[in-house]
Amino acid sequence: MDKIKDKVHAFLEKNGMHYKDIDIAHHCKIFGEQMDKGLKGQESTLKMLCTYLSPDGKIPSGEPVIVIDAGGTNFRVAVVTFNSEKKPIVENFKRYPMPGTHGEISKDEFFTTIAKYLEPVIGKSGRIGFCFSYPTKILPNKDGILIKFNKEVQVRDANGEAIGSNLLVALKSMGYDADKKIVILNDTVATLLGGKAAYPDRNFDSFIGFILGTGTNSCYVEDNASIKKEPVLFQSTGSTIINIESGGYGKAPRGEFDEFFDNTTTDPGNQQFEKMISGAYQGGLILEVIRQAIVEELFSKQFADNMKKVHALTSTEINDFCLHPYSKGNVLSRCISSNPLECENDRAVLFYIIDAIIERAAKLVAINIASVILKTGKGKKPYLPVCVAAEGTTFYKSVMFRNKLDYYVRTYLNDQLGIYCEFVKADSATLVGTAIAGLLN
Numbered sequence: 131m132d133k134i135k136d137k138v139h140a141f142l143e144k145n146g147m148h149y150k151d152i153d154i155a156h157h158c159k160i161f162g163e164q165m166d167k168g169l170k171g172q173e174s175t176l177k178m179l180c181t182y183l184s185p186d187g188k189i190p191s192g193e194p195v196i197v198i199d200a201g202g203t204n205f206r207v208a209v210v211t212f213n214s215e216k217k218p219i220v221e222n223f224k225r226y227p228m229p230g231t232h233g234e235i236s237k238d239e240f241f242t243t244i245a246k247y248l249e250p251v252i253g254k255s256g257r258i259g260f261c262f263s264y265p266t267k268i269l270p271n272k273d274g275i276l277i278k279f280n281k282e283v284q285v286r287d288a289n290g291e292a293i294g295s296n297l298l299v300a301l302k303s304m305g306y307d308a309d310k311k312i313v314i315l316n317d318t319v320a321t322l323l324g325g326k327a328a329y330p331d332r333n334f335d336s337f338i339g340f341i342l343g344t345g346t347n348s349c350y351v352e353d354n355a356s357i358k359k360e361p362v363l364f365q366s367t368g369s370t371i372i373n374i375e376s377g378g379y380g381k382a383p384r385g386e387f388d389e390f391f392d393n394t395t396t397d398p399g400n401q402q403f404e405k406m407i408s409g410a411y412q413g414g415l416i417l418e419v420i421r422q423a424i425v426e427e428l429f430s431k432q433f434a435d436n437m438k439k440v441h442a443l444t445s446t447e448i449n450d451f452c453l454h455p456y457s458k459g460n461v462l463s464r465c466i467s468s469n470p471l472e473c474e475n476d477r478a479v480l481f482y483i484i485d486a487i488i489e490r491a492a493k494l495v496a497i498n499i500a501s502v503i504l505k506t507g508k509g510k511k512p513y514l515p516v517c518v519a520a521e522g523t524t525f526y527k528s529v530m531f532r533n534k535l536d537y538y539v540r541t542y543l544n545d546q547l548g549i550y551c552e553f554v555k556a557d558s559a560t561l562v563g564t565a566i567a568g569l570l571n
Contacts, residue, residue, distance in 0.1 A: 135478070138423075138479055141423060141426055141428060142385075142483075142486055145385050145387060146384070146385030147487070148490075149490035151383070152497075154493065154496065154542050155546075157381075157382070158501045158504060160381050161381070162504060165374070165501065165505050169357055169358060170358045171358065175379050175380030176375060176376065176379055177378065178359075178374060179267070179373040179375060180268060180360050180370060181315060181319050181349070181370060181371045181372065181373055182271075182363075182370060182571075183268075183315060183319060183323075183567055183571050184370060184570070184571065185322065185326055185351055185369070185371060186368070186369065189216055189566060189570065190212070191214045192211060192214075193212075194209050194254050195211075195259055195565050195568040196208075196248065196255045196257065196259070197565045198247070198258065198261070198564075199261040199263075199317075199560055200260070200263060200264070201228060201317075203231060204225050204226070204227070205225070205226045206226075207223070207224045207226070207248060207250075207251060208220050208221065208222055208224070208251075209251050212565075212569075216330045218565060222251050222254070224250070229243040229283075230283040230284050231284075233284065234285070234286060235284070235285055236285070236286050237285055240285045241299070245300040245303075245304055246304075248301070249304075252306050253307075256310055256311060257311050257313075257569060258294075258297075258310050258311070258312045259313050259565050259566075259568025260294065260297075260312055260568075261320045261560055261561075261563075261564040262274060263316050263317040264278070264279055265277035266293065266314065268314060268315070268373075269292075270362055272294070272312070272313040272571055273294035273314055274292070274294065274314035275291070275292055276291050276293060293312075293314050294313075294314055297312065298310060315563075315564065315567050316373060317347075317521075318341050318347040318349045319371050319373060319563070320339075320559065320560045320562075320567065321339040321340070321341060321520075321560060322337050322350075322351075323339075323563030324558070324560060324561075324564075325339065325517055325556045325559060325563075326517065327556070327562055327563070328557070332517070334514065334515060334517035334552070335508040335509050335510075335514045336509065336517070337350070337519065338499065338502055338517070339371075340499065340521075341525075342407065342408060342409075342520070342524045342525040343408065343525065344523070345377050345401070345410060346376060346404050346522070347373070348498055348499075348502060349372060349373045349374055350374065350505070350506060351372075352369060352372045353369050354366050354367060354370055357370060376498055377401050377403055377408070378400065378401050378402070378403065378404070379402065382406055382494060382497075384402065387415065387422055388415070390418050390422075391405065391411070391415045395411070403498075406490070406491065407491040408524060410445075412445040412448060412487075413443035413444040413448055415487065416483065416487055419487060420437065420443075420480070420483060421437070424437060428479050429476050430467040430469065430475065432469065432472065433466060433467050433476045436464065436466075437465050440462075443461070447462065448462075449527065449529050451480065451484070452481070452484060452485075452529045452530060453529055455477055455481060463477075466480070488531055492531055492534035492535040492537075495535055499518060499539070499551060500542065500543050500549070503516050503549050503551060509550045510549060512550045514550075515552045516549075516551040517551070517552055517554055518551050518552065518554065519554055519559060520554070521555070521560075526555070539551065
């Protein structure tokens with residue numbers, strides 16, 4: 131079995147895909163340099179978008195806020211109030227279809243539909259927190275300019291439009307009071323705020339929001355004095371949450387198969403980091419590695435013939451193989467040779483390839499987290515760690531990922547760098563975090 135493992139690792143190393151060849155310290159330095167350039171407004175693969183939101187402030191008790199969450203397929207509406215113990219009370223919760231997911235609509239139809247969704251709760255509060263998880267430039271007044279829709283949402287003439295002010299116009303045209311304060315933020319920022327609120331009695335040195343699901347992103351709290359590209363912030367005291375847009379990081383150590391796979395996607399060259407670690411791309415990347423391993427004759431001929439019928443692979447199917455490698459109900463297991471002399475080789479090669487690619491993803495995530503903590507200078511005491519509020523199906527449901535990430539956190543962040551973090555999961559983090567943004571900003 132060790133010979134098979136060595137053969138797989140040699141194959142990955144030759145093609146620049148082996149996790150052992152990634153120098154964490156070197157790549158933390160590069161990630162940090164990209165963060166600095168982004169904060170200065172210089173050319174960088176990290177956008178370092180200002181949210182103009184602060185995590186500081188006392189959450190008011192008994193004051194309701196309308197919360198709306200525009201996701202990929204669902205649009206959620208609720209009213210959130212924090213009680214005297216700072217626990218969120220979620221009421222009037224409704225889930226609707228995301229406007230624009232069932233055929234193209236106009237900009238006016240989009241905002242009118244949202245306004246109609248708000249009708250049952252519009253009189254509940256003068257504040258609205260709007261989690262809008264599409265590429266958006268946040269403005270100092272907390273509104274946001276839509277850059278573009280994605281996730282199959284189709285809305286004509288919406289690019290470049292202000293989300294909050296357009297919603298207020300739609301509400302006014304329907305006869306409702308448009309004197310509302312709207313705060314726009316994305317799901318990563320909401321996750322950070324939700325994680326912060328979930329542990330009001332805990333002491334943390336700082337906070338990071340991290341998402342690893344279909345895609346990936348991270349955000350953190352930065353001193354205003356370091357945000358040189360925004361004079362309004364640079365010249366003021368305090369801190370601001372920075373949306374790193376880490377999925378677009380373009381300096382990670384890519385191998386041959388990363389580039390092959392990237393060229394098969396709809397947006398080659400973009401979101402390079404996301405394509406190396408997130409759930410939406412994990413299946414496609416591993417399928418590319420398997421195909422190249424077939425070319426280099428790591429598998430049996432029968433496996434190679436069977437794989438010709440596999441045109442796509444999902445992260446769920448990969449997870450299922452790792453859990454049930456002997457089950458014939460799995461697409462990968464069904465490809466394994468029926469020859470007793472070949473089947474164990476096929477199964478082992480498959481497992482070691484998947485294990486190594488997920489190990490690489492864990493190492494890259496550790497670089498992301500470590501770079502952010504190093505940038506803040508926080509987390510130097512094990513009893514005062516940085517809180518990493520984490521969300522996403524890949525982070526929590528991947529069979530192999532979390533143990534591997536914990537290993538790198540312990541052996542590199544803790545033992546070598548002397549920095550500490552704690553991953554936390556908050557209930558209804560997006561809704562709660564969006565409510566906090568609506569109340570405090």
